[in-house]
Structure formats: C-alpha cells, structure tokens
Amino acid sequence: MSNAVRSIQKLFVGNLPWTVGQKELKLYFSKFGHIQTASVIFDKATGMSRGYAFVTFSTRDGFNSASNKTNHVLDGRVLNVQVATS
Structure with a gap:
C-alpha cells in the first residue's frame, strides 16, 4: 500500500486522557473497522x-x-479526532 493511501486513512486523536495507552486506543477505534x-x-x-x-x-x-462520527468519548473525555496531515 502506498504512503499516500495510508496517510489518507490516518486519524489524529487529540485531547487523549493520560490513562489511555495503545491497547485502549486500539480497542476503542476497532469498533469502526480494522x-x-x-x-x-x-x-x-x-x-x-x-x-x-x-x-x-x-x-x-x-x-x-x-x-464521520461527531463525538468520540473515551474515559469520560471528548476526543479531538481529525484527518491526519503529513
């Protein structure tokens, strides 16, 4: 897969709680897809x-x-989710 396609499918997730690690992040977002x-x-x-x-x-x-989901909430905190820019 080319880097251009990969970057288009990448999200920036801001306002992440300090308690969230990679495992919790992956678990939360896996409900949308692989x-x-x-x-x-x-x-x-x-x-x-x-x-x-x-x-x-x-x-x-x-x-x-x-x-396309308007509000993402993880550990009680509203996440700032945007398309990642390279």
Missing part, C-alpha cells in the same frame, strides 16, 4: 503521554466511520 496501527505519543524525557495519538485504519470504510 486498525492497522494505533500509536499514543509519549514524551521521551518523562515517559508520560503527550495527550495525542495517531490511528491508521486498514480499510477506507473503517476510516470513514470513525471520521
């Missing part, structure tokens, strides 16, 4: 979550389902 990757971004110095992540879907349908 997840290729789910990556929470951590601060290298502290090891703490930086509060955002990237989710890449294997299928266009999963990506569309997740990106």
Whole structure:
C-alpha cells in the first residue's frame, strides 16, 4: 500500500486522557473497522503521554466511520479526532 493511501486513512486523536495507552486506543477505534496501527505519543524525557495519538485504519470504510462520527468519548473525555496531515 502506498504512503499516500495510508496517510489518507490516518486519524489524529487529540485531547487523549493520560490513562489511555495503545491497547485502549486500539480497542476503542476497532469498533469502526480494522486498525492497522494505533500509536499514543509519549514524551521521551518523562515517559508520560503527550495527550495525542495517531490511528491508521486498514480499510477506507473503517476510516470513514470513525471520521464521520461527531463525538468520540473515551474515559469520560471528548476526543479531538481529525484527518491526519503529513
């Protein structure tokens, strides 16, 4: 799969709770479709979550389902979900 297609199916997830790791992120977004990757971004110095992540879907349908949903709530927090830009 080309990088252009892969980046189109990638979401930026902001306002992520500190308690959410890659496993929880993947579990939440897998209800929309198959997840290729789910990556929470951590601060290298502290090891703490930086509060955002990237989710890449294997299928266009999963990506569309997740990106078209108006409100994503995880651990009581409303997520900021947008199409990722490279």
